[in-house]
Amino acid sequence: MSSIPWPFPDARGFLAGLGRRGRDRVRRWARKRQGADPKTTTLSPGRVYILPTGVGLVFGLMTFAMLLGSMNYNNNLSFVLTFLLVGVGFVAMHQCQRNLVGLDVTFAGAEPVFAGQAIRYRVAVTNHSKSTRYGIRLYTDAAGSEVQDLAPGESRIFVLALRSEQRGWQRLERFGISTLFPFELFRAWAWLHMDMRGLAYPALVDDAPPPPPTMTARGHRQHDARGEEDFAGLRRYHEGDSPRHVAWKAFARSGQMLSKQFAGADTSSQWFDYEQLRGMDLERRLSVLTRWIVDADRSLEDYGLRIPGAEFAPAHGASHRRRCLEALALFGPGTA
């Protein structure tokens, strides 16, 4: 006989799906009810939700059993114990909720990362009240911060690290702040919907082709045209650099070959051009450009970036790097 098919092939998955749908519905309701939050939000009592935890349910069952036992034995002292524990449960519930109410939550920004890395959303939580707030934690579906205590007047940074899947603006639509204090019998939490964005640069690839050779401003290949007027700094030694420019003192100190750079009228510059990278798809091209920029920045070289619709003249420095990488991150339709 063939086996009778089980009518619910995936009962657990079905239930989980049901749970998820219910949860999503509650979340949408909360979002609608609360609206979007400003960058700094004070947690009001109306938006702190609370439910018993598993431990809390066990505790409830235990006190109920104790109540039955006390009634059975007509024992007034075990009644005292039972009601004391029930009272502690009630107090714990209010204490748990109060542990969150009145906290100031501020989005403190997120440093850009390369796609595939985790964006670290930084959220500052400030306790303006006179009492310590214990066991505060921030969380999303995919990430959780560590648990921290906030002394009176103290402000602490909580980090939510979320993997960025692709380049461009990454949004964190919702995060929660929760506490289990005092006895883990209840969990109080609040949802916050702030405008939280973090930028993901294109992914950083390791197998990029070498960058194009350094060209002079006029498009000629550089040999020894770099001026010697003003010393500008050191860069990694490249084959072809004049031995006269090698910083021998630094070499003796550190064992690393460095060339002296001079800022002159006839500055050499590298152009990283989107159009030059043929035979690759868009994302690959952007990733290669990103790798070049990062490497050039590390070796303190000047570089310029040319992509369709934008051009950044050769330069160096943190803000130049940021501008170029941002342009790459937001390049293309639908990502700006």
Next chain:
Amino acid sequence: MARPRGTDGSLLASLPWTLAALFVSIAPHVPYLPPWITAAFLACAGWRYVIERQRRALPSPWLRAALALGCFLGVLATYSSISGVGPGSALLTIMAALKLLETRRRRDQFVLLFLSIFLVMSALLREQYLWSVPYMLVSVLVIMTAWLRMPAGEVQTARQSFATGTRLLAYAVPLALVMWLFFPRISTPFWAVPIDTSRAAAGLSETMSPGDISSLSMSDAVAFRVSFDGPVPHPRDRYWRGLVLTQFNGRTWSGREPGRDPGARDQIEVSGDPIDYTITLEPTRQQWLFALDMPTEWSFGREAFMGPQQQLARATPIDQRIIYRVRSYPDFRVGTELRSLYRRWYSGLPEDSNPRTADLARQMRLAAGSDRAFVDAVLDMLHEQPFFYTLEPPPLGSNPVDRFLFDTRRGFCEHYASAFSVLLRSVGIPTRIVLGYQGGEINPLGGHLIVRQSDAHAWTEVWFEGAGWVRVDPTAAVAPERVEIGTRDAVLEGVGEGWGFSAPSRLVQQVTMAWDAINARWNEWILGYGPDTQNAFMKWLGMHEPTWRKMLLTLVVLVVALIMAISLVLMFRYQPPEKDEAARLYARFVTRTGLQPRTGETARRFARRVRATGALPMSTVHAVTDAYMDARYGGDEEARERLRQAVRAMT
């Protein structure tokens, strides 16, 4: 197994407190537990602590399973049962010990704390002393502190945890009090589980064999306490009826098992004023309830009943302290109609036992002429001939009544009651022996009467035509002071056979009385807070006809009110300090800009940044910033007004 078995020391902050919680909750059980269980627990606790301290591996699952099986069999062998408070607390202790050996996560520690709560509760089921409540509070506090020391993240200092625990417990106390007072009490248990009260129970012997090696209890242990609604009756009227013995086999008097007799109550005719009183009876493990002669009404409804000889009993053994109310009439007639069948039964004696006694009785009866005169003659004999009251009489061998009446002539109430009854039964007069207590000591501080085990007494009831059963106490004829002032003093002042103790000094006496008064109140009002007391309390509070519905409703209303009050207190505790108006208005401006002031950034710098964004008109930014600075640092009303207007204009 792939799972690591080593400990990482992460429980080091919380484990000592968890151990402390277990120690305080197990300590009250130690006198009752077999020593090997206490030893096993201490060994496991020490072992676990060393494991955590030195980051060793936990014992293997096989070893733990073997230990668990061994301990379980050990408990089974010690108690031959696993239900009841005794084996229950032994099992809980063993479970805690073994759980310690596999505790590696917080979840396991929750189990340990739940176990310790159950241990605290089972200790309360067993003993309810005055100090049990403060000890329970301390135990709960230690458990709560241990609980607070478990969180995953940062952990408070032990002192902080203790302070938090104390504060939360303090909030919970009024809630507990309200729930305790108003939670409706019911009198019938759902199911009967034996409570191990082996140390506490002390009842009367249910048979009486005067002549065997025996001595009367001189125990000071309290049998019961009585609060009278009116004045306390005179000592010679304080006969506390217990059980009744009706059959004699030549050596031993015995009675019947407690049994319901619906007709017994109807045999009683009363007159005069009743005496109403409340008795707090210590556990006896027997069913008998004690009451003054002659009880007509009593608590417990159908749970308690009257037996055929007007003895009161409860359907289940009294293994906990109980409180009941009784109404008795000192003027009563009982059993005036006694059928001849019963007359013969109540005067039955075994053949050929105590022949000299039977001869003496027949002679005296002939000389007396009537039953009443005969009874008086017997009492006169006991009074005038050299009979002595002593608590350590010589043993009597066979035909104990003969030997007592004609040879030794030394004995206590049982000997006199037995000899007296045998004399009367020998000439066909129905007699029965009542066992109970006589007398009692008034506590001048509490106003109640203390009846001790040493007040146990035996007396007789004689049936006369027309009068029914009449109480006759032959001991009173021999040692009237026994009835007037109590056993101990009777012994001290009476025969004076050199007892090894002297009367306690006045001070000791007073301290003892004060302690007894406190305990009496404790028993009556706290431990004995049951359906009756609760009802009375509700009426005193002004509740008309208290029902469980009304009480539950009151409970809910009061609990909700208290919780709201606690919530207010918490709100106050967690309130941020009031921002002044200028700061609030400025905060609205800041929100509006979409920027966030940096730490240490002045209002002017911030204004410069806002200007750069162009989010708000420059004039507004300036107006608000200037007014804010003036209002904040100058603080005059004019600047505040300017700020108000500027912020209003912005929106």
